[in-house]
Amino acid sequence: MKIALLGYGRMGKIIERVALERGHEIVIKTSEEGGYDIQDADIAIDFSVPTAAFFNIVNCFKHQVPVVSGTTGWLHNYKKALKICEDEKGAFIYASNFSLGVNIFFELNSHLAKLMNGLKQYTVAMEEIHHTQKLDAPSGTAITLAESIIEKNDAYGNWKLNEASIGNIPIHAKRIPDVPGTHAITYNSPTDSIKIEHIAHNREGFALGAVIAAEWLLGKTGVYTMKDVLNIG
Ligand SMILES: NC(=O)C1=CN([C@@H]2O[C@H](COP(=O)(O)OP(=O)(O)OC[C@H]3O[C@@H](n4cnc5c(N)ncnc54)[C@H](O)[C@@H]3O)[C@@H](O)[C@H]2O)C=CC1
Ligand SMILES: O=C(O)C1=N[C@H](C(=O)O)C[C@H](O)C1
Numbered sequence: 479m480k481i482a483l484l485g486y487g488r489m490g491k492i493i494e495r496v497a498l499e500r501g502h503e504i505v506i507k508t509s510e511e512g513g514y515d516i517q518d519a520d521i522a523i524d525f526s527v528p529t530a531a532f533f534n535i536v537n538c539f540k541h542q543v544p545v546v547s548g549t550t551g552w553l554h555n556y557k558k559a560l561k562i563c564e565d566e567k568g569a570f571i572y573a574s575n576f577s578l579g580v581n582i583f584f585e586l587n588s589h590l591a592k593l594m595n596g597l598k599q600y601t602v603a604m605e606e607i608h609h610t611q612k613l614d615a616p617s618g619t620a621i622t623l624a625e626s627i628i629e630k631n632d633a634y635g636n637w638k639l640n641e642a643s644i645g646n647i648p649i650h651a652k653r654i655p656d657v658p659g660t661h662a663i664t665y666n667s668p669t670d671s672i673k674i675e676h677i678a679h680n681r682e683g684f685a686l687g688a689v690i691a692a693e694w695l696l697g698k699t700g701v702y703t704m705k706d707v708l709n710i711g
């Protein structure tokens with residue numbers, strides 16, 4: 479595949495290496511808006527910044543170039559992007575986390591939330607830890623995890639950053655140098671705690687998942703998720 483890398487930062491550089499190892503070609507790599515012809519690529523992979531992702535993605539839809547995006551912090555525009563994708567007959571996969579491990583963890587979280595539904599002695603709390611360069615908080619992964627708990631557990635209707643209050647899942651976001659991404663969910667009762675945790679040791683899993691998603695999306699139209707790609711859940 480001829481790949482456009484929209485965003486050539488920490489993730490873009492690892493995705494480039496993984497894509498080359500898997501026999502693909504990088505025809506565009508950019509860290510700014512415009513200045514390239516997206517139609518030179520078979521597919522685009524966007525790991526940019528919250529303020530750029532929507533433009534990058536919609537530009538791909540408008541030129542019928544399938545696009546995989548892992549950029550977080552732009553999801554207030556997600557529904558608008560889906561509408562444009564549909565109108566332009568584009569192809570799109572967004573995931574807050576492309577690693578196989580986290581996608582298994584998503585399933586575990588959802589199952590646990592269902593088990594805990596109605597057990598009023600337990601309250602849930604989430605912690606996410608990332609490197610100090612991260613622009614958004616909470617992480618996109620933490621938001622996905624919280625949304626899944628809200629869907630399965632009647633005690634919760636929303637999440638709140640660094641704040642515990644009735645009906646809201648508190649998400650504590652910590653920034654520590656060099657941490658690639660850690661997510662933990664704890665259910666606490668007066669007598670015990672149940673905790674599940676995912677720890678990324680590096681960024682390789684995110685990058686491999688994004689390239690696998692791009693390989694899977696090529697030749698399709700429509701909107702998909704990592705559940706479709708990995709065939710889990
Ligand atoms: N979904 C997932 O599995 C993962 C998602 N991420 C997310 O991916 C994004 C990128 O993460 P990193 O590579 O660590 O950040 P980074 O800051 O190292 O790289 C982002 C790059 O985008 C560039 N950029 C700025 N404006 C741009 C534009 N208009 N078009 C294209 N590029 C532009 C920046 O100059 C920078 O080089 C973040 O939103 C992060 O949360 C990160 C890891 C995994
Ligand atoms: O910015 C990061 O680094 C990461 N961002 C994603 C997120 O916001 O969930 C995924 C991963 O945790 C790393």
